[in-house]
Amino acid sequence: MDLTSATLDTDLTLDPKDWTDLRALGHRMLDDMMDYLENIREEPVWRPIPGAVKAFFDKEIPQHPENIEEIYDEFKRYILPYNKGNVHPRFFAFVQGTGTPFGVLAEMLAAALNPNVGIGEHASMYVDKQVVEWCKQMMNFPAEASGILLSGGSMANITALAVARNHQLGLDVRKSGLKAVDGQMTLYYSAETHSCMRKAAEVLGLGLEGVRQIPVDADYRINLEALEAAIQEDLAAGHLPFCIVGNAGTVNTGAIDPLDELRDIADRYKLWLHVDGAFGALAKLTPAYREPLKAIERADSVAFDLHKWMYMPYEVGVALVKYPQAHRDAFAVTPAYLSQEKRGLAGGPDPMNNFGMELSRGFKALKVWMSLKEHGLEKYARMIGQNIDQACYLGQLVDADPELELLAPVTMNIVCYRYVKPGLSEVELNELNREILIRLQEEGIASPSSTVLQGRFAIRVANVNQRSVKADFEVLARETVRIGREVGA
Amino acid sequence: MDLTSATLDTDLTLDPKDWTDLRALGHRMLDDMMDYLENIREEPVWRPIPGAVKAFFDKEIPQHPENIEEIYDEFKRYILPYNKGNVHPRFFAFVQGTGTPFGVLAEMLAAALNPNVGIGEHASMYVDKQVVEWCKQMMNFPAEASGILLSGGSMANITALAVARNHQLGLDVRKSGLKAVDGQMTLYYSAETHSCMRKAAEVLGLGLEGVRQIPVDADYRINLEALEAAIQEDLAAGHLPFCIVGNAGTVNTGAIDPLDELRDIADRYKLWLHVDGAFGALAKLTPAYREPLKAIERADSVAFDLHKWMYMPYEVGVALVKYPQAHRDAFAVTPAYLSQEKRGLAGGPDPMNNFGMELSRGFKALKVWMSLKEHGLEKYARMIGQNIDQACYLGQLVDADPELELLAPVTMNIVCYRYVKPGLSEVELNELNREILIRLQEEGIASPSSTVLQGRFAIRVANVNQRSVKADFEVLARETVRIGREVGA
Incomplete structure (x- = not known):
């Protein structure tokens, strides 16, 4: 209305004094996030968090302003590399979707309108x-x-x-x-x-x-x-x-x-x-x-x-x-x-x-x-169908491999399987497969999760991943066997 | 791992085929949203939604892909202009915060990591x-x-x-x-x-x-x-x-x-x-x-x-x-x-x-x-303090104006007031103030909300707005009186 800029200047606000810097940072963030998602396949699906990183999140509440560039640098250093991984094509844990880059932009618009x-x-x-x-x-x-x-x-x-x-x-x-x-x-x-x-x-x-x-x-x-x-x-x-x-x-x-x-x-x-x-x-x-x-x-x-x-x-x-x-x-x-x-x-x-x-x-x-x-809904239907086909494909790979065993029928998009080695007890197989699962994650190869079916520890794949391709499941099956052999030896 | 691009191409994904277009759109969205927030003071705080706009949101579920540029154009045409308004410096309805532009960027990062x-x-x-x-x-x-x-x-x-x-x-x-x-x-x-x-x-x-x-x-x-x-x-x-x-x-x-x-x-x-x-x-x-x-x-x-x-x-x-x-x-x-x-x-x-x-x-x-x-927390404390001061200031403006009346003590950041006109019954005052409130919104001036205190309809200001300045409350008080006179006449 009739508010002079002089009036505005005397009042406190959480908006930036200079929008140019914030905009520039925003564009950099956007590019970084698109880079991150476009190239996520090159990243390990998961990595352990060093103690120093955890310690970074053990600070008193900030009393004074920090530089926004530095805050973003901290984000890139302490948060981004230790992301959960459900954006990655070989994340199959729990039941957690991938998201999409257009969805990211929509969330930005939603936050702006607020x-x-x-x-x-x-x-x-x-x-x-x-x-x-x-x-x-x-x-x-x-x-x-x-x-x-x-x-x-x-x-x-x-x-x-x-x-x-x-x-x-x-x-x-x-x-x-x-x-x-x-x-x-x-x-x-x-x-x-x-x-x-x-x-x-x-x-x-x-x-x-x-x-x-x-x-x-x-x-x-x-x-x-x-x-x-x-x-x-x-x-x-x-x-x-x-x-x-x-x-x-x-x-x-x-x-x-x-x-x-x-x-x-x-x-x-x-x-x-x-x-x-x-x-x-x-x-x-x-x-x-x-x-x-x-x-x-x-x-x-x-x-x-x-x-x-x-x-x-x-x-x-x-x-x-x-x-x-x-x-x-x-x-x-x-x-x-x-x-x-x-x-x-x-x-x-x-x-x-x-x-x-x-x-x-x-x-x-x-x-x-x-x-x-x-x-369009029709593409979602095909995408879901592809996830189901991929799970069936993994089921076939498991079935075809004498060192792997399905622990439940493959229904829809979920595959529960384990590595098997003759002569091991059920308890030993459970321990072995627990270790295989953790190493799959620690080596950044793939992130299934686990469950227990009739007392048997299962490596569990729930595929709601829009980035996975068939070959990702080949990697998973092959690496399960490799780690199984290494750990079992 | 060992996935050829040929393999990747045969599989369906919801990621874009060409990230360049999506990125460009994302940058445009970001600029538009920063423009929107930077200049929000120039916008009406609220505007009525035309029937055609409402009808636009009464469609069958899309079966086939639409162009992302066009989707964004629809957003700008049918959604952005009819935003709720709590990003605006003269939004005081319910108890709804303003958000911040840096918060918008943080939400984008959160959605990317997902x-x-x-x-x-x-x-x-x-x-x-x-x-x-x-x-x-x-x-x-x-x-x-x-x-x-x-x-x-x-x-x-x-x-x-x-x-x-x-x-x-x-x-x-x-x-x-x-x-x-x-x-x-x-x-x-x-x-x-x-x-x-x-x-x-x-x-x-x-x-x-x-x-x-x-x-x-x-x-x-x-x-x-x-x-x-x-x-x-x-x-x-x-x-x-x-x-x-x-x-x-x-x-x-x-x-x-x-x-x-x-x-x-x-x-x-x-x-x-x-x-x-x-x-x-x-x-x-x-x-x-x-x-x-x-x-x-x-x-x-x-x-x-x-x-x-x-x-x-x-x-x-x-x-x-x-x-x-x-x-x-x-x-x-x-x-x-x-x-x-x-x-x-x-x-x-x-x-x-x-x-x-x-x-x-x-x-x-x-x-x-x-x-x-x-x-930093210290600035939030001052910002909250400013909101309280502003509410007190509005309380003073109301108190000082014989055509306005406080309906409750001003506690913290909330002001309940009404326009008064001698000779009107309580029922008539309620109707008059209801109309004033709606016109304040319809004319895009300010968005308080309402409540009822001891049977009296109150124009209610809850100030959790980081964009408001003192003069915004002067506008509100003055325009309440103007509309009160017009409607009451």
């Missing part, structure tokens, strides 16, 4: 809603379903379970709390289900005693007879079965629970069916998994991550719920300072915080919106 | 831990306290309350659930407390019936006598008081509850004291509020946001807990696929997911680490 995407009339609310719609379309969920973008699978699963808990009770649990529930609410899922589901049950006040971990079959899928027996037993005991969780890709082996059968059982006992599809749900986009995963469409809610098998930068996951009113009823609250107007900033769509725990929400949707436009 | 900061041996884990240590130092919490970075105040508050719930029960509530609790757990906070606390009680299964909303005094601080009476009444009724929440800055008026007295009451009845300091806790850094907020140090846990009064880009908040074992006991679970090793990628510090609900966690810490080094 909206809180919780409430109000502004573009990011519409982008967020558009992305939720697209997520529904990916899963073929009905148009009236609701959804919310969250930090990832854990938050998406707990959000959906909160809705299930409240909706199934037939009483106002938000008002009365769980004390008023006449009986023990019980939740059913397979023993192979992700630990975030247990955490959800604990946070929501159900307790582990309300959780029934159902055994799995030889393919790590939930045993339906055991499930139904457990439900009947609980009913006979006066408990309150309320929800079944099915897996669209278990974390250990990628197993897909028989979702159609779970739906039928859920219907029979009037239970909520939630599907944890953290990574696996997106395999539904590929021709091979369209049918096996079609039953996700019959679930009452589904959770999946976009930073896993959609290769978006962290963080972004989504929870979809078939019943928007039940979803809203679990979370909505409107204090005076958040009341909506018909016009102005406080207008706009139904606030997002009515559908989840968070009121502060960053502009996670932008990277999804931009990336889906960059590639 | 680590999941949940588990493992990699630099981002150490940066994250360093930032938590710094947060403890800001609050003068003891060295042994634990903490976790989260998306914001809601998640930080619910995380702390989950710890309080489990710790105070004296039984393993994770195992047994709330059913096993012999009595109604009760939680105490003032009627001015943020709605996320109610949401926390509901999500955690306590229910609204377990919440005691204690009346406030004329200064919007919790009434201590009413609090103690409520606790005694609950004890007499056989309920289980477990926690008091104190406010270090209420959302409506910035009121600070008498925290020392709350601590004493909590001690008397062996209750947990949690402080919601979403924005206000950071005023503790300023000389004027060091003493009034010193009692935060006596709390068992505290939650505050760094994207509010530390001006970081969204999202980042923190929960600090005095008892690391209690904190860990509320959340820790270690399935086989997350087991820790002594060496390699799966080594490293205690995983973050042992201290909260999330397993997927982005590199929120980097922007905090870089920004704190950029400015």
